[in-house]
Amino acid sequence: MPTGPTGLAGRPGSADADGPSEMPIEGTGSASSSPRVSSEPAAKLGADPGNRAIADAGADPAINSPWQSERVDPLIQRLESESREVFEHRARLITEVGARPGARVADIGAGSGLLTLMLAEAVGSAGRVYAVDINPALLDTIDRRARARELTNVETRLADQAEAPLDAASVDLVLICDTYHHFEQPQSTMASLRRALRPGGELVVVDFERIPGQTAPFFLEHVRAGKEVFRREIEAAGFDFVREHDVAELQDNYMLRFRRPGD
Helix, strand or coil, X not given: CCECCECXXXXXXXXXXXXXXXXXXXXXXXXXXXXXXXXXXXXHCCCCCCCCCCCCCCCCHHHCHHHHCCCHHHHHHHHCCCCCHHHHCHHHHHHHHCCCCCCEEEEECCCCCHHHHHHHHHHCCCCEEEEEECCHHHHHHHHHHHHHCCCCCEEEEEXXXXXXXXXXXXXXXXXXXXXXXXXXCHHHHHHXXXXXXXXXXXXXXXXXXXXXXXXXXXHHHHCCCCHHXXXXXXXXXXXXXXXXXXXXXXXXXXXXXXXXXXX
16 A cells, blocks of 8 residues: 555555656645546446446556655655645645544545644644655655654554554544555455444545546556546545545546445
């Protein structure tokens, strides 16, 4: 389970790796005038080459191998570039996520910890944030950054591609930012996240628009499907769709909110 660009693995206490120099930073593609997802039930949504039926397989492992590099400085530079939409509008993004004081939050594909640390400040000392990623070196970076900012409510967890290393009903909110399209085993990963969420807990997914004719060619190739497909996959994993956030600052990305039904 990669970073936002990274993934999942299993320890308390992480984003993508060195890609070719011509590879654009994730989140810098163009998808202006992006259409909003339909409010129709997922089963009624049509399919096209970028929004086919529920995918049988997840991401190609090749897109994740760069994000497992031990050389984290190039990864951090890519994740924290002003040209990356999620980085530029991170404060607005955190506001929309809506982590409340005292909440327990999982940041899946935590990468450099950019959003992890902001979430930790939002939930306060009574809350807790689990930074989950597949890259141990990035998780070490998050640990160092949290200590430097005297944030004692951050815990890092090393993940793999099969499941999130979180206890059952241990979190109130899960954030997956620019990472869902990296999941190699989305069905098992989402099943583990559903277990980790308390009944009534919420899941927020931020990912890239994939619109032929508008989206940059790199992202058409890199992102395996459009948001309607991802929505269907997440609903099939047992989540209820709540809404799509209308965030004017996000042109390359969209934000969907789901809820785990009460038992």
